[in-house]
Amino acid sequence: MESPRAADRPRLVSRSIPLADSVPSFRALVDEMEPPRTVWNAADEARVVAGGAAATLTADGPDRFRQIRTAAERLFEAGDVHAGTEAACPRLFGGFAFHSDGAAASETTDNGDHTSPWAEFPDARFVFPRVQVTQTEGGPWLTVNAVGPSATPAAVEAKLDDERERLLSRAATATAAPRPGITDRRRTTTPTGWRTAVRNAVERIDAGTLRKVVLAQALEADLGGNLAVPDILDRLSEKYPDCTRFLIEPDSEPPAAFFGATPERLVSLRGRTVETGALAGTTGRGETPAEDEWLAEELLADEKNVHEHELVAETIREQLAPFAASVSVGERGIKRLATVQHLHTPITAELTEDTHVLDVVEALHPTPAVGGLPPDRALETIRETEPFDRGWYAAPVGWIDAAGNGTFAVGLRSAVATQRRATLFAGVGIVDDSDPDAEWDEVELKFRPILDELEA
Numbered sequence: 180m181e182s183p184r185a186a187d188r189p190r191l192v193s194r195s196i197p198l199a200d201s202v203p204s205f206r207a208l209v210d211e212m213e214p215p216r217t218v219w220n221a222a223d224e225a226r227v228v229a230g231g232a233a234a235t236l237t238a239d240g241p242d243r244f245r246q247i248r249t250a251a252e253r254l255f256e257a258g259d260v261h262a263g264t265e266a267a268c269p270r271l272f273g274g275f276a277f278h279s280d281g282a283a284a285s286e287t288t289d290n291g292d293h294t295s296p297w298a299e300f301p302d303a304r305f306v307f308p309r310v311q312v313t314q315t316e317g318g319p320w321l322t323v324n325a326v327g328p329s330a331t332p333a334a335v336e337a338k339l340d341d342e343r344e345r346l347l348s349r350a351a352t353a354t355a356a357p358r359p360g361i362t363d364r365r366r367t368t369t370p371t372g373w374r375t376a377v378r379n380a381v382e383r384i385d386a387g388t389l390r391k392v393v394l395a396q397a398l399e400a401d402l403g404g405n406l407a408v409p410d411i412l413d414r415l416s417e418k419y420p421d422c423t424r425f426l427i428e429p430d431s432e433p434p435a436a437f438f439g440a441t442p443e444r445l446v447s448l449r450g451r452t453v454e455t456g457a458l459a460g461t462t463g464r465g466e467t468p469a470e471d472e473w474l475a476e477e478l479l480a481d482e483k484n485v486h487e488h489e490l491v492a493e494t495i496r497e498q499l500a501p502f503a504a505s506v507s508v509g510e511r512g513i514k515r516l517a518t519v520q521h522l523h524t525p526i527t528a529e530l531t532e533d534t535h536v537l538d539v540v541e542a543l544h545p546t547p548a549v550g551g552l553p554p555d556r557a558l559e560t561i562r563e564t565e566p567f568d569r570g571w572y573a574a575p576v577g578w579i580d581a582a583g584n585g586t587f588a589v590g591l592r593s594a595v596a597t598q599r600r601a602t603l604f605a606g607v608g609i610v611d612d613s614d615p616d617a618e619w620d621e622v623e624l625k626f627r628p629i630l631d632e633l634e635a
């Protein structure tokens with residue numbers, strides 16, 4: 180017998196079945212999903228391609244992490260779930276805005292366009308997909324979810340059969356669309372404006388009020404053809420296999436997308452084990468393996484980059500300490516990507532008690548890899564300096580499950596886009612001996628992953 184309280188709860192039904200191995204290609208799968216679509220493709224996790232929203236959770240303001248946590252717990256409570264495999268268990272996918280006090284509602288661009296590219300992205304938004312294909316080590320799984328008064332096991336099982344038919348009858352591959360090409364581009368920041376901004380930040384650092392700040396730029400690109408997100412993600416997966424490739428779509432008309440291939444994991448929590456890391460300090464790639472090695476050695480020995488990096492590693496250790504029985508900071512090394520090399524330090528922790536991943540996300544965001552130190556002073560500097568809204572750039576994107584486990588990446592090497600326009604973001608850590616021109620070049624390098632996929 181259901182208690183009256185149980186009857187008020189949203190009713191959640193989730194069913195999963197293994198699929199034949201002959202599922203459509205990744206690109207065809209993403210194409211096949213109804214909006215809003217979700218892609219989560221992290222190097223060491225099952226790949227998720229999902230569509231539709233059986234439920235959507237949104238929140239605003241500084242309390243956005245707790246609001247989502249509460250709504251998620253309520254949604255998942257007493258669900259009727261037959262998952263068959265861990266990776267197919269109900270999960271919510273979404274993310275948060277970088278700043279806690281809402282988007283800068285409007286920005287003016289050259290052509291008098293006043294809408295922010297983030298207009299459709301609230302401070303927090305998570306989707307419980309209607310249909311999900313999860314590629315596990317043991318093969319692909321299909322999941323159908325439903326929430327609400329009409330969610331019955333019979334209806335969900337019928338939809339599961341229909342979806343299986345539909346997906347398996349779909350051509351195994353789809354033809355790749357060409358890159359859209361860029362017809363016009365606008366940068367938010369001129370080289371002169373950038374030099375002034377970096378010098379002002381360095382002055383604050385020299386005055387002792389600030390230790391580090393991450394300043395970013397936005398690049399708005401008008402596209403010559405339609406944006407084909409499935410193709411872009413497919414190519415990013417080939418080129419950046421060690422990064423987390425993601426796609427988040429709000430349920431908007433015209434359709435919008437936030438996507439990218441980020442090298443930075445904010446946190447992954449399983450049970451009481453936290454895996455995270457410090458990623459800060461950047462150099463380019465060489466033309467030859469020997470040059471790559473030389474650049475890596477130089478980065479590992481570079482005082483400015485090591486200082487910038489250590490501030491991040493030390494802060495993450497301190498931010499985890501209140502939750503943790505132990506924190507272990509590994510050895511500093513190099514994370515080599517197709518376009519850049521970063522300093523990286525792996526960090527793990529064992530928590531003292533059961534903790535929801537969003538509590539850890541809230542404690543860590545923003546790390547000084549994307550914000551700065553001290554955090555308040557850095558955020559103030561970012562707001563005073565950057566002439567655009569960060570939106571979800573450099574903020575947590577990821578998933579949570581019913582047990583409070585989850586993984587969040589930092590939404591870097593990313594863009595927010597509609598069919599014919601993309602806005603890219605890239606930032607750099609400024610410390611006391613930062614040189615504006617070298618930092619400008621580093622911003623250029625960090626635009627590359629997405630820019631390469633847009634330019635014809």
Ligand SMILES: C=C(O[C@@H]1C=C(C(=O)O)C=C[C@H]1O)C(=O)O
Pocket residue numbers: 393395443458459460461521548549573591592604605606607608625
């Ligand atoms: C801010 C970005 O990257 C971050 C800043 C880095 C740096 O300053 O060296 C390196 C990796 C990221 O933590 C970005 O990609 O936009």
